[in-house]
Amino acid sequence: xxxxxxxxxxxNSKLGIISLIxxxxxxxxxxxxxxxxxxxxxxxxPVGFDAFYHMRRILYTASNFPExxxxxxxxxxxxxxxxxxxxLYDLLGAGLALVLGAGNPDTHTIELxxxxxxxxxxxxxxxxVYAAASALFNRKTGVFSAAVFAVIPVHxxxxxxxxxxxxxxxxxxxxxxxxxxxxxxxxxRDAGLSFAALKKLPSERKIALPVVFxxxxxxCFALLVYTWIGAPMxxxxxxxxxxxxxxxxxxxxxxxxxxxxxxASNLLTVLLLSAPLCIGVARxxxxxxxxxxxxxxxxxxxxxxxxxxxxxxFSAYISSRKLDWWYYPALILFAFGAxxxxxxxxxxxxxxxxxxxxxxxxxxxxxxxxISEAGPLFFTTNGKFTLAAVIGNFGLGFPxxxxxxxxxxxxxxxxxxxxxxxxxxxxxxxxxxxxxxQRRFSYLFSVNVAILTAYLLMxxxxxxxxxxxxxxxxxxxxxxxxxxxxxxxxxxxxxxRTKAKGKAKENSxxxxxxKAKAARKSKSRLAAxxxxxxxxxxxxVLIGIIFVPCIGIVAGFSKQAVLIDxxxxxxxxxxxxxxxxxxxxxEPSETPEYGVLSWWDYGNWIVYLGKRPxxxxxxxxGVEDSAFFFTSGSEEQANSVLDRRNxxxxxxxxxxxxxxxxxxxxxxxxxxxxxxxxxKVKSGTGYQTTATIKEELKATELYKLHQLDGASxxxxxxxxxxxxxTAGGNKAGDGNTVKVFEYVPGAKLSGTFAPNQTxxxxxxxxxxxxxSFLYYNTATAxxxxxxxIAVPYPTENTGNGxxxxxxxxxxxxxxxxxxxxxxxxxxxxxxxSTRTGIQVKxxxxxxxxxxxxxxx
Numbered sequence: 001x002x003x004x005x006x007x008x009x010x011x012n013s014k015l016g017i018i019s020l021i022x023x024x025x026x027x028x029x030x031x032x033x034x035x036x037x038x039x040x041x042x043x044x045x046p047v048g049f050d051a052f053y054h055m056r057r058i059l060y061t062a063s064n065f066p067e068x069x070x071x072x073x074x075x076x077x078x079x080x081x082x083x084x085x086x087x088l089y090d091l092l093g094a095g096l097a098l099v100l101g102a103g104n105p106d107t108h109t110i111e112l113x114x115x116x117x118x119x120x121x122x123x124x125x126x127x128x129v130y131a132a133a134s135a136l137f138n139r140k141t142g143v144f145s146a147a148v149f150a151v152i153p154v155h156x157x158x159x160x161x162x163x164x165x166x167x168x169x170x171x172x173x174x175x176x177x178x179x180x181x182x183x184x185x186x187x188x189r190d191a192g193l194s195f196a197a198l199k200k201l202p203s204e205r206k207i208a209l210p211v212v213f214x215x216x217x218x219x220c221f222a223l224l225v226y227t228w229i230g231a232p233m234x235x236x237x238x239x240x241x242x243x244x245x246x247x248x249x250x251x252x253x254x255x256x257x258x259x260x261x262x263x264a265s266n267l268l269t270v271l272l273l274s275a276p277l278c279i280g281v282a283r284x285x286x287x288x289x290x291x292x293x294x295x296x297x298x299x300x301x302x303x304x305x306x307x308x309x310x311x312x313x314f315s316a317y318i319s320s321r322k323l324d325w326w327y328y329p330a331l332i333l334f335a336f337g338a339x340x341x342x343x344x345x346x347x348x349x350x351x352x353x354x355x356x357x358x359x360x361x362x363x364x365x366x367x368x369x370x371i372s373e374a375g376p377l378f379f380t381t382n383g384k385f386t387l388a389a390v391i392g393n394f395g396l397g398f399p400x401x402x403x404x405x406x407x408x409x410x411x412x413x414x415x416x417x418x419x420x421x422x423x424x425x426x427x428x429x430x431x432x433x434x435x436x437x438q439r440r441f442s443y444l445f446s447v448n449v450a451i452l453t454a455y456l457l458m459x460x461x462x463x464x465x466x467x468x469x470x471x472x473x474x475x476x477x478x479x480x481x482x483x484x485x486x487x488x489x490x491x492x493x494x495x496x497r498t499k500a501k502g503k504a505k506e507n508s509x510x511x512x513x514x515k516a517k518a519a520r521k522s523k524s525r526l527a528a529x530x531x532x533x534x535x536x537x538x539x540x541v542l543i544g545i546i547f548v549p550c551i552g553i554v555a556g557f558s559k560q561a562v563l564i565d566x567x568x569x570x571x572x573x574x575x576x577x578x579x580x581x582x583x584x585x586x587e588p589s590e591t592p593e594y595g596v597l598s599w600w601d602y603g604n605w606i607v608y609l610g611k612r613p614x615x616x617x618x619x620x621x622g623v624e625d626s627a628f629f630f631t632s633g634s635e636e637q638a639n640s641v642l643d644r645r646n647x648x649x650x651x652x653x654x655x656x657x658x659x660x661x662x663x664x665x666x667x668x669x670x671x672x673x674x675x676x677x678x679x680k681v682k683s684g685t686g687y688q689t690t691a692t693i694k695e696e697l698k699a700t701e702l703y704k705l706h707q708l709d710g711a712s713x714x715x716x717x718x719x720x721x722x723x724x725x726t727a728g729g730n731k732a733g734d735g736n737t738v739k740v741f742e743y744v745p746g747a748k749l750s751g752t753f754a755p756n757q758t759x760x761x762x763x764x765x766x767x768x769x770x771x772s773f774l775y776y777n778t779a780t781a782x783x784x785x786x787x788x789i790a791v792p793y794p795t796e797n798t799g800n801g802x803x804x805x806x807x808x809x810x811x812x813x814x815x816x817x818x819x820x821x822x823x824x825x826x827x828x829x830x831x832x833s834t835r836t837g838i839q840v841k842x843x844x845x846x847x848x849x850x851x852x853x854x855x856x
Contacts, residue, residue, distance in 0.1 A: 031118070047164070075617050114164045129447055153392060154393035222269065244422070382689070428452070466535060466539045595648065630664050630702040711774070720816075749827065755783050
């Protein structure tokens with residue numbers, strides 16, 4: 001028969017498994033809340049920016065499995081771009097699509113698989129979170145950690161339905177790797193792992209357990225190398241932890257054999273599993289590039305492995321010589337500093353590479369200044385202190401985690417600072433640094449916040465004795481006469497009671513007293529068996545404080561999960577259906593016919609939804625040219641960018657003029673103060689910052705295009721503006737209006753007039769929304785009286801399907817930008833000379849024909 005202890009253990013295991021399954025199910029449902037928003041328009045719209053390119057890659061891979069896009073001619077047009085993303089995430093998405101589509105999935109099935117993949121990976125991450133917390137504390141804390149993690153907003157956002165991005169895989173694999181390493185450290189301590197103990201492997205199998213866990217951790221790291229180009233950061237963390245723990249071991253007089261064995265096993269596994277892929281896809285030569293899978297990852301892991309072995313040997317030498325422990329860190333830090341100095345002296349390029357890598361993870365790289373999510377956690381893009389991002393990412397978990405760290409410091413101080421606990425604290429500090437320096441890394445810190453929050457909840461629950469109160473609440477069938485006696489010394493009390501009953505006849509008075517005493521005890525036990533509702537309510541309040549805000553935040557952003565607004569969707573749908581198709585979209589190895597220029601934020605949208613090549617996209621390719629074009633005050637210089645990049649369409653939106661312009665200016669090498677007069681104005685609520693437009697902004701290509709509809713520009717014509725952003729077509733600019741311009745040679749209106757006089761051409765137009773606007777352009781006659789004005793709009797009905805210039809009136813549903821009247825262009829020269837009714841054909845605009853104008 002099974003003992004009561006084993007039955008209880010089995011019951012607890014089953015309850016733990018059931019709880020974990022329930023939490024995984026809840027995590028899955030939380031991440032599916034965005035389903036309605038993502039599928040609102042009848043198709044699956046990815047969430048975010050990079051998600052659109054991941055979806056493009058998954059579509060390609062599902063059709064060419066296991067091949068994936070390595071070079072894309074639709075990026076950085078017309079040069080193309082080599083994709084640095086490792087392939088595992090997109091291979092998983094394509095593999096899921098093949099399973100759901102029974103080997104032949106259609107586009108909708110592939111998009112469904114891509115949108116569902118982050119949900120599955122996010123829900124599975126609950127398991128390593130539970131494992132890590134259980135190893136550090138106990139199973140109950142593990143269950144609570146998993147429950148908190150299931151609803152923590154920043155991770156739900158990262159893994160919600162439609163968020164087709166590899167960040168969710170980063171969390172899953174890094175957490176699994178760290179959880180396995182924690183288990184390895186704990187098992188090594190329990191088994192007394194050392195180099196001498198390895199000889200007992202055949203008979204002492206428990207000695208192999210930490211090595212097995214270390215190998216599993218290394219396998220997760222290797223998968224992370226296949227998933228994210230930033231994976232070396234996590235493996236470098238193992239090296240940093242090794243150094244810290246070996247210093248603590250030396251100080252405590254402990255050998256670090258276990259640490260060397262676990263760390264070396266981990267890194268050797270990474271090297272053996274990741275090297276074949278890195279070498280196999282490496283570009284010709286021995287290039288050491290951290291932006292691509294190359295020999296860099298191989299050399300990096302090899303260097304870490306060598307460093308662990310050398311540090312371990314040096315630590316053993318210090319220990320055997322009985323030298324002071326501080327010699328070890330002092331000499332290592334000196335050697336590191338000397339190495340950087342030598343590197344800077346002999347290879348400035350390599351030194352710069354190291355420094356730029358450090359800047360990247362601190363959020364101080366050049367291009368990072370234009371990425372809002374790369375900003376500090378506690379500050380807005382304008383440098384103002386804020387808690388909005390903290391609350392939005394973690395609910396109230398962040399301050400609770402801070403309190404938990406304080407309690408852990410008290411509980412784990414002294415000899416209780418075991419290796420696995422040091423590892424967790426160091427991991428927490430590392431993740432916190434990443435999140436605080438760049439808020440986008442908050443998803444990595446979500447694991448630590450969840451574990452720390454659960455730990456603090458368990459401490460509070462234990463102080464309230466919640467478990468015992470819950471048992472009292474659900475206990476039934478208890479009667480006063482059946483109350484059990486106290487458990488300690490049960491046998492002795494029973495014998496005493498029997499003797500008392502035997503003597504009852506001899507001493508009735510004593511018997512009466514005993515009965516009264518027994519009644520009082522029964523009443524006391526009955527009262528003690530009732531639950532303390534104050535404690536139960538307090539526990540529910542604590543749970544509510546953690547879970548309710550998180551669930552509310554998640555429900556809020558899930559309703560508006562899709563970042564691309566209707567105006568961009570409308571404009572990109574028009575771009576796909578109403579402009580000439582480009583070749584090689586499904587096999588992007590050859591150069592397409594033309595490109596589209598916009599700001600880099602929108603490049604992936606243009607490629608995936610518009611199915612057109614983009615000059616600049618979210619890989620920050622072509623950013624300098626885009627910034628130079630939009631800030632240029634010279635039409636000739638701006639056109640030179642369009643010519644060099646073979647651009648046919650330019651797309652602008654309201655946000656480029658408003659919030660994004662400061663980044664456009666900075667990446668063009670200019671200051672936003674050159675374009676806006678920024679002042680602090682005192683008001684009733686304090687000081688407010690105001691920005692007043694300067695003439696320098698009005699002279700830029702961006703302003704002329706978006707605010708003036710291309711007025712004074714001779715080669716760019718408005719061909720479409722978003723319908724939903726114009727408030728019924730009354731005026732542009734309500735909401736986020738998106739405008740599409742076509743780059744054309746332009747017809748040349750030329751003639752002679754008095755020298756040095758201004759000649760102005762005007763044409764009344766009507767946009768596809770029904771909004772009327774005036775196009776104009778000017779020229780100054782030279783010393784011989786010759787003038788020439790380029791105009792991009794025709795006045796005829798072309799009938800060729802081109803949206804621009806489809807006729808003299810806007811037909812219902814036509815969707816084009818047309819001349820509002822039949823009068824044609826009006827030319828005004830000087831103060832009194834005017835010519836009206838000048839007709840321009842579409843062929844004149846497309847071929848750059850010259851139309852001679854005579855003034856009387």
